[in-house]
Amino acid sequence: MSAPSLSRGRKDPAPVNPFLPAAPPPEPVQEAMPVDELLGEDLAATGPARPLGIQAPVGASLPRTFAGPEARTYMVGLHGGAGVTTLTQLLGEQVAVDAGTKVPLGGTPKVLLVARTHAAGLAAVQRAGQVWAAGQLSDVELLGLVLVDDGPRIGKAQLSACRQVMQILPRTWRIGWVESWRTQTTPEISAAPLRVRRTVNQLRAIGAPRTVNSTTNEGNPS
Template identity: 45%
Template sequence: MNDAAPAAPVPPAPAAPVRPQYGVVPPPAAGLRFAHPDRGARWWWVGCHGGAGVTTLHAAVGAGSDDAGRYWPVPASAGPRYPVVLVARSSAAGLQAAQTAARQWASGQVPVSLLGLVVVADAPGHLPRPLRDLQRLVAGGVPRCWTVPWVEPWRLGEPPAHHLPRELQRAARDLAHLTETG
């Protein structure tokens, strides 16, 4: 008889770069936006564009996290880098904004610890092939990528925490594990 508790699931290993690639990735032309938050959080949600879904995701699985809006959260003084999760919609504009944010991080211009990217569906149903291909390309530039399907009750204003798709539950478990273990 085995009395040992089952092991907690471990998030997938990074499938792409886990640290900036200095000198390899040129800085993008788009400007950087920094904030120096004074609130303590284990990790931060960062929107790649307006309407990405940061506020909804934070409300749904915000334990230990905080909403940085569209700003890279950086410490006001030298110290540990803040863990960050990028958020973007699955539209072409959203994925291109995520690509720009990933390039900003990869160029070494942004002093954060990037945990990954959450892509939130911009419409019900499957992504068209061009968007699927673009999402795959962008995901290759970040350590991890999670996708969140369309959630109709969120659109209707119901509380996000009441309607957590299993993909978001999995991402929340992964992020809890990543931020607890460092």
């Protein structure tokens, strides 16, 4: 009596035609960008493009410092610990300059204000908005404000306060909380969610030095 065949019940793989192209690899899953609770589907909120000419409270001002000509964008914190150093690292030294907490004087520098979303940070934004609305920063090209989350979650009262200050300045961006940055000496943009990565890319594009294409008219010899 012959031994049973070991191949009984087992399906052989389908033959591969070497003359046909290989099947394409599966498409990568597209990462969806969630709707932001402050900005919706947008990356930035838009406010008044120019100062409204509103009188600032007595004594309202922002600290200033003289600075040389600079094509890059100054990142100015409205309070200590605003996140200026982190943002400057994310945008890169070709785009951004860490200006600490003082608005530069000299020329017409490009400036991005930076503040945290806690109560002290939003109060600082309110004061800065009053100074700008009164025309006291007319020598500055104010690009807008970057709000940096001060924790992994923002309460309803904070969200309401954020919405109020977002109407003060020309544009407002938000950098959400990235837990891994707490343990990194230099923040890695690859570790951030899609919305944060796209926001940083937009800030890089807006803050980048302008390139001027000049043409020389040498004229025709007579």
